[in-house]
Amino acid sequence: MSKIIIRDKGTYSFFQGFLEGLYNLADEKRQRSAWVDGDYSSYTDYGEIYMGFADPCEYVLTWSTLSEAQRQSLKKLYEMVDSYDSDKTDDEICNDPEWNKIREYARALYQELKHVKYVP
Numbered sequence: 001m002s003k004i005i006i007r008d009k010g011t012y013s014f015f016q017g018f019l020e021g022l023y024n025l026a027d028e029k030r031q032r033s034a035w036v037d038g039d040y041s042s043y044t045d046y047g048e049i050y051m052g053f054a055d056p057c058e059y060v061l062t063w064s065t066l067s068e069a070q071r072q073s074l075k076k077l078y079e080m081v082d083s084y085d086s087d088k089t090d091d092e093i094c095n096d097p098e099w100n101k102i103r104e105y106a107r108a109l110y111q112e113l114k115h116v117k118y119v120p
Contacts, residue, residue, distance in 0.1 A: 002070060002112075002115075003117055004066065004116040004117070005065065005116075005117050006065060006116060006117070006118055006119070007118075007119055009118065009120070012118040014059075015116055016116075017056060018053075018056040019110065020052070021053040021057075022053060022057075022109065024044075024049050025049055025052075025053045025102070025103065026104075026106035026107035026110050027103075028100070028103050031049075035089075035090035035091055035093065045090055046086060046090050047086075050081065050086070053081060054081060057074065057078050058078070060074065061074055061075060061078065070113065073112065074109065074113070076105070077102070077105055077106055077109055080101075080102050081102060084098065084102060
């Protein structure tokens with residue numbers, strides 16, 4: 001595990017938002033509650049989950065603060081999400097074994113990347 005050191009407060013805040021998007025991508029319990037059970041009170045649909053991860057991910061991939069292994073893992077997840085056939089209902093996505101592989105990979109990557117420290 002490599003700790004990520006960020007020296008700019010704005011960049012740190014951006015990364016925290018990115019981590020939230022990554023966490024949402026990995027969160028099966030909340031996805032199931034919203035997408036299968038219909039409780040969208042604290043969650044969103046697949047499209048918003050995708051955008052909450054993919055948009056900031058494209059920027060984070062350019063950062064020199066990531067190790068090469070972290071960058072490659074993040075790039076792999078981005079490609080998995082980007083190439084996923086999302087022409088399904090949220091319920092179908094939530095129950096798709098391929099989507100579950102993405103969630104599992106995202107969960108492991110979140111555990112790796114969440115160790116970020118702001119050092120002014």
